[in-house]
Amino acid sequence: MIQSALSGDLPRSRILSFLLLAIFVALAFAPFLFSGSQPINTAAKICIFIVLVASYDLLLGYTGIVSFAHTMFFGIGGYGVGLALYGWGPTWTSAGLGLAIALVVGAVLAFVIGLLSLRVRAIFYAMITLAVASAFAILAGQLSEYTGGEDGRSFRVPPLLRPATVLFDVPFLGVRVDGRILSYYLVFFSALLLLLAALRIVNSPFGRVLQAIRENDFRAEALGYNVVYYRTVANCLAAGMAVLAGAMSAIWVRYTGPDTTLSFAIMLDILLMVVIGGMGTLYGAVIGAALFILAQNYLQKLMAIASEATASLPLIPHLLHPDRWLLWLGVLFILSVYFFPSGIVGKLREMERGR
Amino acid sequence: MSRPVLETQGLTIRFGGHAAVDNVSCAFHAGSLTAIVGPNGAGKTTYFNLMSGQLPASSGSVHLDGDDVTRLSTAARAQRGIGRAFQITNLFPNLSVAENVRLAVQSKSRAAANLWSRWDHHAEWISRAEHYLEEVNLQDKRDLAAAALPHGDKRKLEVALMMALEPHVYMFDEPTAGMSVDEVPVVLDLIKRLKAAGDKTILLVEHKMDVVRSLADRIVVLHNGQLVADGDPETVIALPIVQEAYLGSMPAAVGAGEAAS
Structure with a gap:
């Protein structure tokens, strides 16, 4: 059954299987395993980014398309659901309608960008997506009448998902099951289903052609594959998945704004997660997203402890000061690219084969 | 004749002012193997690229089964x-040998772009790919x-990719280039078997004259992008223009006996 759920694409490494299982269990029971709001926020963010990074890997790792417009689609999802809930009231109908509009807008944009520019060389395509994404971000910031501008929009979610909603009078496993927990599981199961769907797609005949195009588009064309068609469909699928990730994010954060969905910093984070986890494997997206977001949230705490512990030494406590966390993340990134060019998943599979 | x-009719491609293929009209029939020969730079591979669609024609036309395909993409022609x-090996480097061939098999199927079925559940593709792997002796790899x-x-796999496509027209561009002596027969036997089937249209660019003579029903000579000779092997090889234009510039390719005849 697991084999079938994973579309026959097994982790092929014992350590990787263990890591994936650990992440799955931690995410599946996060509200019951950890207390406080930060762990559950982190868990939800990991779920959202797993979807976002997996969809980006569909482009970069599987099809070989370098796009910088992925956050734009993430933003379209976030703004679509967010603005609908803000403008039309906190009901499921407005959320659904907002999502539907966002999906259509996202797919049409991905189709047009793909059709117009997937014929050109990779570097030009990357530049075009960068330009379109920047234009979109600026537009979202300036159309403040509709989008709330740089401040974004805070909105209310449907009543069932609000923290004040308590589902059962008796606590379940010692935890009060409220709308917040329900929201979390909405995000969690959406992420799980989308990841399994993506696994299905990359292991379909279509997905194999994408890999052929990544490897040698010239030969794929000579074998009778219409490369522009395949690239365009991949572009639309990845965009649709990013829109859904954006919608999940909006439901969870109850806010949408340029900084949370459209900023170039998020685009860089996605790139790092794909590369650290391992390009061309969706498990890499899971590992990359989990590791990166954990580091983002807990590296500072860890450094604060280390900084205090070394307080008596010269210079070192300053280097370990929590404000320097980005420096150390950068160092970690360089080391991981240097030692695991095929990402953590690639390295783990290599080790398994070497046995 | 059928x-x-x-x-191709008046097929031409110009790069700047230079016509790399210049007004070439030629027809290829089912059940025959045509060798296209000529010195390096004669336009043989360019002529192939124009017919299979990798290059757009400047003028002239390409017809396949009576239909004008000059404006069709490479994929549509395939x-x-x-x-x-291809002359320069063109594979999917990081995919397995079996997967390379399977992708060629998959191409013409209706389910080629299916998003939801699993590739490894299409048993027929896998067994057909296996068949073509055995044809070129790569099943162990x-x-x-x-x-x-x-x-x-790699050269054998290159040929297997085309075989697995099961085309009407087979275009071999120096299939044995760079192969060791004991590997050449595998590919030559394959071409002979294709030819023996009797209904295939086979085009072969080849420098080795012994290979050309043992396989070809007909030889077409290109020189400076122009078709300079066309006919059965013995006649073409004996033509003065060929002696001068082709064999004269590549004496190493011909034995002393042929040069004298």
Whole structure:
């Protein structure tokens, strides 16, 4: 059954299987395993980014398309659901309608960008997506009448998902099951289903052609594959998945704004997660997203402890000061690219084969 | 004679002012193997690229089964039955040998772009790919990455990709280039078997004259992008223009006996 759920694409490494299982269990029971709001926020963010990074890997790792417009689609999802809930009231109908509009807008944009520019060389395509994404971000910031501008929009979610909603009078496993927990599981199961769907797609005949195009588009064309068609469909699928990730994010954060969905910093984070986890494997997206977001949230705490512990030494406590966390993340990134060019998943599979 | 399977009329491509293929009209029929010969730079591979669609024609036309395909993309021509094996090996380097061939098999299927079925549940594709792997003797290396193969095996895989496409027109561009002496027969036998089937249209660019003479029903000579001779092998080889234009510039390719005849 697991084999079938994973579309026959097994982790092929014992350590990787263990890591994936650990992440799955931690995410599946996060509200019951950890207390406080930060762990559950982190868990939800990991779920959202797993979807976002997996969809980006569909482009970069599987099809070989370098796009910088992925956050734009993430933003379209976030703004679509967010603005609908803000403008039309906190009901499921407005959320659904907002999502539907966002999906259509996202797919049409991905189709047009793909059709117009997937014929050109990779570097030009990357530049075009960068330009379109920047234009979109600026537009979202300036159309403040509709989008709330740089401040974004805070909105209310449907009543069932609000923290004040308590589902059962008796606590379940010692935890009060409220709308917040329900929201979390909405995000969690959406992420799980989308990841399994993506696994299905990359292991379909279509997905194999994408890999052929990544490897040698010239030969794929000579074998009778219409490369522009395949690239365009991949572009639309990845965009649709990013829109859904954006919608999940909006439901969870109850806010949408340029900084949370459209900023170039998020685009860089996605790139790092794909590369650290391992390009061309969706498990890499899971590992990359989990590791990166954990580091983002807990590296500072860890450094604060280390900084205090070394307080008596010269210079070192300053280097370990929590404000320097980005420096150390950068160092970690360089080391991981240097030692695991095929990402953590690639390295783990290599080790398994070497046995 | 029956209608040609593949035909070019006045086919020309210019790069700047230079016509790399210049007004070439030629028809190829089912059941025959045509060798296209000529010195380096004569335009043989360019002529192939124009017919299989990798290059757009400046003027003239390409007809496949009577239809004008001059404006069709490479992929559309491949779907209509033009198969191509490249002179410079063109594989999917990081995919396995079996996967390379399977992708060629998959191409013409209706389910080629299916998003939801699993590739490994299409047993027929896998068994057909296996068949073509055996044809070129690569079945023992099916799980290796294509990039890991030695040069001769890459050439065989290159040919297997075209075979697995099951085209109407087979275009071999120097299939044995760079192969070791003991590997050449595998590919030559394959071409002979194709020819023996009797209904295939086979085009072969080849420098080795012994190979050309043992396989070809007909020889077409290109020189400076122009078609300078066309006919059965003995006649063409004996033509003065060929002696001068082709054999004269490549004396190493011909034995002393032929040069004298």
